[in-house]
Amino acid sequence: MFQPTHDPITTWRNNVLGSIRVFEAIAAAGVPRLVYASSIAAYSPGPKEQPIDETWPTHGWPAAAYSREKAYLERYLDTFEVHHPSVRVVRMRTAFCFKAESAAQQRRLFMGPLLMNRLVRPDLLPALPTPKGFRFQAAHSNDIGEAYRLAAHSTSIGAFNISADPLIDTDVLGKLFSKPTVSLPSWIPRTALSAAWKLHLVPASPELFDTFLRLPVMDITRARDELGWTPQHSSTDAVEDFLRGLHDATGGNTPPLQSHIPGGRLHEVGTGAGQRP
Template sequence: MENSGGNLGKRVVVTGATGNVGTSVVRALAADPDIGSVLGLARRRPALEIAKATWDTVDLSRSDSEDRLVGLLRGADALVHLAWRFQPTHDPVVTWQSNVLGSRRVFDAVLRSGVPALVHASSVGAYSPGPKKEPGVDEQWPTHGWPDAAYCREKAYLERVLDTFELRHPQIRVVRMRPGFLFKETSAPEQRRIFGGRYVPGPLLRPDLLPFVPDLAGLRFQVLHTEDAAEAYRLAVLGDVRGPFNLTADPVIDARRLADLLDARVVRVPVALVRTALAAAWRTHAVPASPHLFDAVLRLPLLDSGRAHDVLGWQPTRTAEGALSAFLRGVRAGTGEDTEPLAGRKIG
């Protein structure tokens, strides 16, 4: 296949191409000599210039977006589906329209346009509650999510949709990525706005202003640098693998490791106290992160990434602490990119 630039190689389309994961995936694919071109799709066209990458717009919440997608996908060798809407958390019908119905339009467009490979961004949030001890659960752990949290409910529902899709259309190679929490420096402004709100000053995350870190029962989670996740997506596009892959980096993050990063003390705090405060702030729209997602984080299992190492040939190159450190630098500095989701807006 030959693209408009005259380079031989695979043509890949990426939805959600301007966000945290999307920008890294587009760059990872574009840098590979086996990739001829990358088409990045998003609701708003970015000002980014990346070799071999072009941009177009599509709004997956619109009922007419499937027909547009079919035209954009024709001739593609693979689709990487990353598009996801986190807000408004107070109106789950809106996120359901974009995330669930929009994803179903994407899957149907893949089928109609004859794209042979679909790489879908699932999440640790798709997993049912499970153990917080290492080595973690493998990809056979149930994916029913935490039903009270819209994010988990939507990710889990799409797992069922893909179960049926794979059964009915075995000719399409389907890969599901289930990473832990993904961070990089230039995604920090987006993530601060998603979870802390637009007006939470990034410079507040200074060690001298955070004297302690709350030690909550169940607060153990896994973190991965976004660029390491992007490498896994690149391998999935170019390889012949199928099925789900857990993606994580060591070490597991808990209150003590967070305190070390922030040079703060660890103080044991009742979960009920924190949840009550978060619920009150969410109900008054002071913060966008819902208490239901907080509940889910305390229940999500730790993951074993052995299958990604053995089958995909993937290994993270950065530690979980390195990924969190990059995020903290970005929050404090207001670092971003020239896309609407990642625009760096330093507050405070």
């Protein structure tokens, strides 16, 4: 659950305590393999240029509930592995996950009602504003799903970084939108986001924005070498697919991915569409 960001106790009970119950149920039932959906957000802030491997510390960014919860569960699994050596634990540390069908849910989870789907049009922007230090990694949902399948059938254990190339930075985003970019000091969008969040106009918290700017760049060599995983879509393919879905109000046929939520809710308590397939 990303929401409600104004009530971190609720997300802690669901995400942390709920996950722990699942882990312990797995051990009690004698399930031989646990493939856990971790995240790039579990990582501590890292270098700006050099990619980090799976040995990089996973202390997260403590100010953001999502990152804090992911980091805590990494520590819990460290102990779990010692107490339950018969369970082969795999931790999937994925980058941002996109597809057209996830657009409606991701808009509800992160952007809220202020961003109308059909306003996502590059031709309406004279230039594309981006915060200083903007860069992120992404992958298509279908490729991430394949990585999970491979992990479930592999004999490997431990963590795997999952992402596609290229790294999406200001230059790549400008080419993606065919627009010049304008770099803004990060405090400007953060201040605007903080004000909107406090007024309950957007669901994404300013602390989540802080986490985003501090994310390291992951090296995916281990997933390629040990799982035999190779993404079939580039990161720009994934983002373009998402943007098309956002513009067309695309959704899926499962309840979390529906483009229109029964009862007229503007955003929902979801299950992490940003990083799960």
